Amino acid sequence: MRGFQVQAVGMGRAASMMAWRKIALHTVVAAGFMFLLQRYGLSATLESSLLWAIVFGGCAAGLAYSQANR
Numbered sequence: 001m002r003g004f005q006v007q008a009v010g011m012g013r014a015a016s017m018m019a020w021r022k023i024a025l026h027t028v029v030a031a032g033f034m035f036l037l038q039r040y041g042l043s044a045t046l047e048s049s050l051l052w053a054i055v056f057g058g059c060a061a062g063l064a065y066s067q068a069n070r
Contacts, residue, residue, distance in 0.1 A: 019068040026064040031057030 035053035038044040044052075 023061055023064040023068060027057045027061040030060030 031053040034056035035049050038049040038052050039046065
């Protein structure tokens with residue numbers, strides 16, 4: 001039983017790193033999608049597109065973080 005606990009701690013670090021990578025990837029993809037949608041799909045200004053990308057990326061990061069910690 002003791003060996004299983006030590007192995008679980010080691011796997012926890014790797015799983016934590018993978019979770020942060022997934023959160024970062026989710027954030028970048030969501031922000032990029034919103035930027036492209038706003039800028040080219042809806043012909044919004046650059047400032048508006050960047051603002052929406054930041055807001056949408058932040059929301060996506062929060063959602064991905066909450067899902068990773070379940």
